[in-house]
Amino acid sequence: DTEVTQTPKHLVMGMTNKKSLKCEQHMGHRAMYWYKQKAKKPPELMFVYSYEKLSINESVPSRFSPECPNSSLLNLHLHALQPEDSALYLCASSLDRGGQPQHFGDGTRLSIL
Amino acid sequence: GQNIDQPTEMTATEGAIVQINCTYQTSGFNGLFWYQQHAGEAPTFLSYNVLDGLEEKGRFSSFLSRSKGYSYLLLKELQMKDSASYLCVLHGSGAGSYQLTFGKGTKLSVIP
Numbered sequence: 001d002t003e004v005t006q007t008p009k010h011l012v013m014g015m016t017n018k019k020s021l022k023c024e025q026h027m028g029h030r031a032m033y034w035y036k037q038k039a040k041k042p043p044e045l046m047f048v049y050s051y052e053k054l055s056i057n058e059s060v061p062s063r064f065s066p067e068c069p070n071s072s073l074l075n076l077h078l079h080a081l082q083p084e085d086s087a088l089y090l091c092a093s094s095l096d097r098g099g100q101p102q103h104f105g106d107g108t109r110l111s112i113l
Numbered sequence: 114g115q116n117i118d119q120p121t122e123m124t125a126t127e128g129a130i131v132q133i134n135c136t137y138q139t140s141g142f143n144g145l146f147w148y149q150q151h152a153g154e155a156p157t158f159l160s161y162n163v164l165d166g167l168e169e170k171g172r173f174s175s176f177l178s179r180s181k182g183y184s185y186l187l188l189k190e191l192q193m194k195d196s197a198s199y200l201c202v203l204h205g206s207g208a209g210s211y212q213l214t215f216g217k218g219t220k221l222s223v224i225p
Contacts (some may be wrong), residue, residue, distance in 0.1 A: 023193075031211060042200060042215030043156065056211060080181060094211075102213060104155035105174060 003027055004105035006091050012111045015081060022109045023074040023091030025050060033075040033102060034066060035090040043090055050096075081112045115139040119201050124222045129191050133219045134200030135184045136165035144211065146202040147175050147186045156200060159186070188221075196223045 004025045011021050023045065037045035043070040048056035062065050063085075065077040074091055087111050092102040116138045125131040138146075148156035160168050162177035162184065174187040186199055191212040201216040 033211075042217055043213075045212060048211045050211065090151075101158040101160065101161055104157045109153075 004091055004093055004103050006089075006105035007109050008108055009035050009106065010111075012113060013078070013081065015083075017081075018077070018079045018080065021076040021089055021091075022108075023076075023093075023105055024072055024074055025093045025103070027103070028071075028095070029093035029103075030096050031094045031100075032068065032072060033092040034064075034074070034076050035092065035104075037088040037090055037107070040110075045077075049112065080112075081110075083112050086110055086112045104105045114203075115142070115203055115214045116192055117203060117214060118199055119199075119216045120224070121217070122220045124224060125188075127191055127193060127223055127225050130187065130189050131191060131221065133186045133188075133199050133201075133221065135216060137182050137184070137201070137216075139182075139203055139214075141206045143206045145175075145177055145184050146200075146204060147173075147184075148200040148202055150200060151197045152177075161179070161204075177203045187222050190198075191223050193223050193225070196221060203205060204206045 007022045011111045016106050027028045034046040045058050046060045047066045052068045063080050067075040088107045091105040094100040094102045119135045131199045146161050146187045147159040149159050149199040160175035167176045172189045198218040198220050201213040205212040
């Protein structure tokens with residue numbers, strides 16, 4: 001179990017569906033992250049939020065839309081995804097910028113039909 | 114840019130010691146992390162080196178040499194549960210201080 005909670009753990013959706021991934025932490029961390037991880041590859045950074053503001057978007061397609069409603073919550077809204085978007089989506093948080101480790105959630109395993 | 118190299122796979126015997134090496138090229142970084150990731154699970158933080166030298170934490174130790182662009186993770190008294198991927202990760206500096214650059218990971222198999 002980790003201190004970063006992600007729901008759902010598994011998600012299967014069609015290419016026309018709209019769904020959302022959720023991430024929650026109550027460690028008082030002010031930086032939150034979305035990563036995408038394909039099998040046998042390291043995580044790839046998608047988005048970074050700092051103090052509830054989007055600070056980094058790693059050229060992610062617009063079919064992925066992040067949202068940070070408050071300092072504890074991070075969402076990733078999904079729409080019109082492609083089969084190649086099937087992957088493990090990891091949320092992480094850290095206290096702030098600087099030498100703080102990022103703590104990862106268990107991830108949502110997403111399959112696009 | 115940043116480039117990180119680490120062996121793809123290693124095998125070691127239960128109870129033994131194993132050293133996982135990592136070399137990197139970068140124009141600047143705050144520090145270097147090691148993460149452990151079991152198959153299908155989230156990465157978990159193991160260690161963070163900012164200064165040169167050895168950081169020890171129980172059965173795990175990590176070493177950094179900035180001048181040589183080199184780090185290693187040392188695992189002692191190996192247990193079967195240590196079978197996992199070990200990720201060498203650079204922590205960016207300046208405008209990139211939020212960013213982690215991951216190596217491709219070393220898959221460690223511990224055998225009886």
